[in-house]
Amino acid sequence: MDGLEFALWKLVIDGPYTYGQFRFSNEDKESLVELSSACNGWIMFQDQLGETFVPISQWLEIFSAARR
Secondary structure, X not given: OOOHHHHHHHHHHXXXXXXXXXXXXXXXXXXXXXHHHHHOEEEEEEOOOEEEXXXXXXXXXXXXXXXO
């Protein structure tokens, strides 16, 4: 699913919403916050590398740039 990492982060910062036919819940949000905090990062897809761990500071810059 193209852009899923951005949709999931939107859940983290904005709270529950519907993505496609799936309704993200507060429980989903809490799980993502807990996991991201535990590893201090996020996973994103990069064309040449596939799924890649990104430190949270770098992820926040990537997400901010994508939102502009």
